[in-house]
Amino acid sequence: MSKRDSNNGNSNFNVEVVQSNQELISEKRLGRKRRIIMITGGAIVFIVGAAIVAALVVLSGSSNASPLEKEAKAISLEDYIDGRLNPKSFNGTWISGNEIMYRSQNGDIRVYNTDTLNHEILVSFHATPILPRAVDYSLSADRKFLLVAHDYQKIYRHSYVAQFTIINLKTFGTSSINVNGEVILQLAVWGPVGNAIAFVARNNIFYQPSAVSFSKQLTVDGHIGNVYNGIPDWVYEEEVLSTNQALWFSPDGKKLAYGKFTDTAVKIMTLPVYGEPGNLDFQYTKAVQVRYPKPGTKNPLVTLHVADLETNSDIELPSPVNIANQEPILAAVAWATNDIVSAIWMNRVQNEAAIVMYNPSEPVSMLVINNMKQSNGWLELFTPPKFSKDGSKFLIIQSQDQENGAGAYRHLTIYSTSSNNPGKPLTSGLYVVTEILEWDEENDLVYYQANMPNASEVQHVFTVSTSSLKTKCITCNMQTLSKKLSCSYNSAQFSKDLSHHVINCEGPNVPETTIFSKNKMIDVWESNPELQSLVRNVRTPVIEKLKFDVPGGFKANVMLKLPPDMDKSGETKYPMLVNVYGGPDSYQVVDRFNMDWGSYLAANKTIIYATIDGRGSGLRGDKLMFSLYRRLGTVEIEDQINVTRQIQKMLPYVDETRTAIWGWSYGGFASGMALAEDTSRVFKCGISVAPVTDWTLYDSIYTERFMGLPTPGDNEKGYDNAKLIEKYEGLRHKNYFLVHGTLDDNVHYQQSMLWAKVLEQNDILFRQMSYPDEDHSLGSVRPHLYHSLEQFLDECFIDNEI
Numbered sequence: 092m093s094k095r096d097s098n099n100g101n102s103n104f105n106v107e108v109v110q111s112n113q114e115l116i117s118e119k120r121l122g123r124k125r126r127i128i129m130i131t132g133g134a135i136v137f138i139v140g141a142a143i144v145a146a147l148v149v150l151s152g153s154s155n156a157s158p159l160e161k162e163a164k165a166i167s168l169e170d171y172i173d174g175r176l177n178p179k180s181f182n183g184t185w186i187s188g189n190e191i192m193y194r195s196q197n198g199d200i201r202v203y204n205t206d207t208l209n210h211e212i213l214v215s216f217h218a219t220p221i222l223p224r225a226v227d228y229s230l231s232a233d234r235k236f237l238l239v240a241h242d243y244q245k246i247y248r249h250s251y252v253a254q255f256t257i258i259n260l261k262t263f264g265t266s267s268i269n270v271n272g273e274v275i276l277q278l279a280v281w282g283p284v285g286n287a288i289a290f291v292a293r294n295n296i297f298y299q300p301s302a303v304s305f306s307k308q309l310t311v312d313g314h315i316g317n318v319y320n321g322i323p324d325w326v327y328e329e330e331v332l333s334t335n336q337a338l339w340f341s342p343d344g345k346k347l348a349y350g351k352f353t354d355t356a357v358k359i360m361t362l363p364v365y366g367e368p369g370n371l372d373f374q375y376t377k378a379v380q381v382r383y384p385k386p387g388t389k390n391p392l393v394t395l396h397v398a399d400l401e402t403n404s405d406i407e408l409p410s411p412v413n414i415a416n417q418e419p420i421l422a423a424v425a426w427a428t429n430d431i432v433s434a435i436w437m438n439r440v441q442n443e444a445a446i447v448m449y450n451p452s453e454p455v456s457m458l459v460i461n462n463m464k465q466s467n468g469w470l471e472l473f474t475p476p477k478f479s480k481d482g483s484k485f486l487i488i489q490s491q492d493q494e495n496g497a498g499a500y501r502h503l504t505i506y507s508t509s510s511n512n513p514g515k516p517l518t519s520g521l522y523v524v525t526e527i528l529e530w531d532e533e534n535d536l537v538y539y540q541a542n543m544p545n546a547s548e549v550q551h552v553f554t555v556s557t558s559s560l561k562t563k564c565i566t567c568n569m570q571t572l573s574k575k576l577s578c579s580y581n582s583a584q585f586s587k588d589l590s591h592h593v594i595n596c597e598g599p600n601v602p603e604t605t606i607f608s609k610n611k612m613i614d615v616w617e618s619n620p621e622l623q624s625l626v627r628n629v630r631t632p633v634i635e636k637l638k639f640d641v642p643g644g645f646k647a648n649v650m651l652k653l654p655p656d657m658d659k660s661g662e663t664k665y666p667m668l669v670n671v672y673g674g675p676d677s678y679q680v681v682d683r684f685n686m687d688w689g690s691y692l693a694a695n696k697t698i699i700y701a702t703i704d705g706r707g708s709g710l711r712g713d714k715l716m717f718s719l720y721r722r723l724g725t726v727e728i729e730d731q732i733n734v735t736r737q738i739q740k741m742l743p744y745v746d747e748t749r750t751a752i753w754g755w756s757y758g759g760f761a762s763g764m765a766l767a768e769d770t771s772r773v774f775k776c777g778i779s780v781a782p783v784t785d786w787t788l789y790d791s792i793y794t795e796r797f798m799g800l801p802t803p804g805d806n807e808k809g810y811d812n813a814k815l816i817e818k819y820e821g822l823r824h825k826n827y828f829l830v831h832g833t834l835d836d837n838v839h840y841q842q843s844m845l846w847a848k849v850l851e852q853n854d855i856l857f858r859q860m861s862y863p864d865e866d867h868s869l870g871s872v873r874p875h876l877y878h879s880l881e882q883f884l885d886e887c888f889i890d891n892e893i
Contacts, residue, residue, distance in 0.1 A: 661743025705730025
């Protein structure tokens with residue numbers, strides 16, 4: 092995404108750029124594995140009009156292309172579906188200051204030493220029969236044992252059940268973690284000291300003081316579907332914690348904090364399971380039951396506990412008074428010291444929060460560090476605080492007001508833990524901090540990731556001094572290794588002592604991963620040579636970025652994927668497909684490498700593929716993002732329609748009679764709403780995959796964050812206005828394709844069934860595809876899905892073929 096605010100500029104963003112010694116790796120050493128597709132034109136093109144500024148980045152189709160490139164075939168649908176266009180990324184875990192553990196291509200678990208550049212086998216692929224079935228592995232703190240998860244079965248987005256086996260790294264003997272012979276577990280994690288283990292079975296927490304000792308049960312009230320200890324229920328997994336883990340060891344491993352989620356009052360959603368054809372076990376349809384809270388209904392009751400692993404005591408920690416009577420949400424947990432644990436609590440609709448420090452002894456002491464309120468939006472505080480070594484300070488990302496009426500932007504903020512205080516911003520300016528990486532207290536530096544003023548599409552790695560507030564950019568001069576092309580979207584992972592780090596150049600070109608010692612590059616982890624070769628020898632889209640005015644003084648960011656070698660004179664008209672997501676704080680226009688279905692359509696089907704980040708999107712401050720607060724389905728939909736209309740009028744090669752829109756999940760809702768609200772026929776047809784059609788049917792924590800409650804005293808009118816199922820008349824005489832999986836635990840099939848029922852009752856013709864027993868991702872039917880979508884688009888665009 093690109094961002095420009097002519098009134099404020101970048102006066103608050105004074106950054107020193109750090110030079111990296113990439114040249115120390117010789118071109119000869121890089122060899123073929125380091126080659127990357129050449130960008131033949133890196134020019135910035137500005138198309139000046141009433142409301143448009145465009146930046147052009149050419150990825151292919153240049154007049155300087157080699158004969159092979161000019162005659163190359165386009166990327167195929169199979170290239171996309173089979174994953175051949177997906178780059179490999181960093182697949183290691185730092186286990187010391189100079190060592191990375193990883194799984195090699197042949198399945199060995201190995202350790203790479205950044206000082207010697209040697210790769211040693213920790214466990215051979217053939218050493219035990221469980222490694223071929225492994226889905227995850229981790230090393231004990233004392234490095235004597237390896238914990239392997241295998242025979243995995245997915246539950247929801249992050250959760251699964253599996254068997255967990257411990258491998259003795261000296262003898263290579265194995266032992267299975269079990270409870271009375273039951274080997275199917277929901278979670279198993281090492282403690283931070285020695286080789287202690289905490290694990291969850293049948294919603295109860297167990298603890299083993301060592302890998303070879305017997306386990307003891309810490310909780311007894313766990314019950315599948317009702318009470319969850321140490322693991323989240325469905326809504327906390329999906330919307331709050333974004334993981335299958337809800338337990339946290341103290342740094343010395345002597346205490347264990349955990350969340351308890353009581354779902355007995357949460358209503359059940361029943362999802363049908365049809366089974367395999369011909370299987371008599373499914374002669375009668377079966378069902379999956381999910382405790383799924385919807386807006387205005389009962390949420391899970393959450394409590395925070397600390398178990399003392401030496402005394403076997405268990406203490407419940409109270410939520411703060413100002414939150415306790417507002418159906419509290421446990422947003423994040425982190426230990427400050429061996430004895431002090433912190434929690435972030437939020438009220439039900441997530442516009443109030445409290446950061447709390449606890450001493451979990453009898454009686455429990457509690458200190459509220461800060462109470463926060465957001466009157467015109469929501470709070471986003473789901474990342475645990477990062478504490479100093481002595482626990483006296485911590486870092487979070489928090490919205491901070493900027494100068495000249497620019498509003499608030501999310502910035503790095505430091506707090507003291509000694510008293511109630513408002514915190515001190517360490518960074519400032521018209522940009523957004525996206526992640527806190529590490530805190531180097533010895534050198535007074537915090538490493539973090541952020542975009543830049545007027546350039547929300549980029550992401551770089553920075554440092555800031557907590558004392559002087561001086562900021563440095565670590566990756567602003569990063570380039571690809573062989574062709575010296577720009578790396579404008581970067582991320583990093585640091586070693587245990589911060590002496591080494593990995594830099595991931597994620598785009599806009601084929602990604603590369605390199606290893607640094609301080610600011611000196613010492614090795615290349617991944618250069619994606621196969622993907623480089625594939626992209627170099629096929630026709631790929633040309634990417635063009637643009638900006639358009641939208642109401643409120645904002646700009647919409649637009650990215651177009653254009654057919655290679657297209658005629659831009661206007662003599663030839665090309666169909667266009669708009670891919671919309673549009674949800675609050677979402678974004679699509681970034682410099683990350685992404686060869687998706689739209690890339691295939693642009694290169695192979697000569698369809699222009701557009702994405703539009705308008706009002707409500709993230710990375711550009713709270714004012715823009717909060718534009719849709721309590722009114723989903725309004726401004727973000729208006730911007731999709733109006734910006735598309737502007738694209739049609741400003742670009743002579745876009746065929747305004749052959750423009751379509753499609754989206755998935757929130758994007759399915761947005762595409763349906765755009766088609767229904769489009770009174771001037773901007774879109775000829777539309778596709779909704781797994782759409783929300785009525786926000787009272789989606790989950791409570793997500794929906795209420797942005798909409799409040801669906802009650803007359805709160806925001807009933809906002810919910811009513813956002814009901815796609817009430818917009819049926821807008822689809823009359825329009826081409827519409829509705830797609831959904833019947834076993835979708837996230838956006839239930841119910842949403843599409845009620846939408847289809849309304850359309851049918853009102854005699855509105857549409858096309859529908861239902862995928863039996865498929866979840867939200869439609870993962871096992873992708874070929875059929877994309878062939879179906881492509882056929883629909885062919886029919887939509889057939890009137891005026893190029």
